[in-house]
Amino acid sequence: MKRVAILISGGGSNMVALARSMTGAHPGRAVLVASNDPKAGGLAKAAEMGIATAAVDHRAFGKDRAAFEAALLEPILAVEPDVVCLAGFMRVLTPGFVERFAGRMLNIHPSLLPKYPGLHTHQRALDAGEAQAGCTVHEVTPVLDDGPVLGQARVPVLAGDTADSLAARVLVQEHRLYPAVLRRFLEGDRTPVFLSETA
């Protein structure tokens, strides 16, 4: 059984989708949910699901990202994860942290990468007049939102969309895509999977 640690910053809906998927014959189990924000709503959800949790408040470390990451690393290493999943995790990670989990750290990003890496992706897609939007699961490398693509799901941009309405449509697909990619990844399959709203 592969041990999966999940890093979150917020509500944790992707974390819940991943954790729910990892039951029965699934090759993985969620062994830790960790957050940089002690108030992240996902921590309580994880605890309710019986998953160990950890919180390391990045604000206590000021601008010292390496010190924050050293503190975050402790509970992660303690559970000996095979794979680390970023799921709405909002702190850029330094190369030192990323390299510890090279080839076994995934992220879900709410755009069709390589378009719109970084923040505020939905507003940027709307401002550019895109007809389609979506989400991408990729391997995490030291370069932000840049690693090999493991899967993408597309949605249409609809007339009258706002960043919030588009984000909600994309999030439904995130909850399908990330569990599908993680299962394949744990089975050793890194060929990308492509989903759309209808298939």
Ligand code: NHR
């Ligand atoms: N770290 C590395 N090295 N590589 C990636 O691909 C990463 C990563 C850390 C997080 C998630 C990412 C996303 O999917 C992610 C991918 C945060 C920011 C950011 O600018 C950007 C991208 C992502 C996550 N964070 C600000 C910071 O100063 C804080 C923003 C905030 O708190 O709201 O770290 O989009």
Ligand code: GAR
């Ligand atoms: C998701 O849409 C995720 O793709 C995005 O934040 C949301 C988290 O929701 N991630 C980023 O923007 C990373 N920078 P969740 O906490 O409910 O999973």
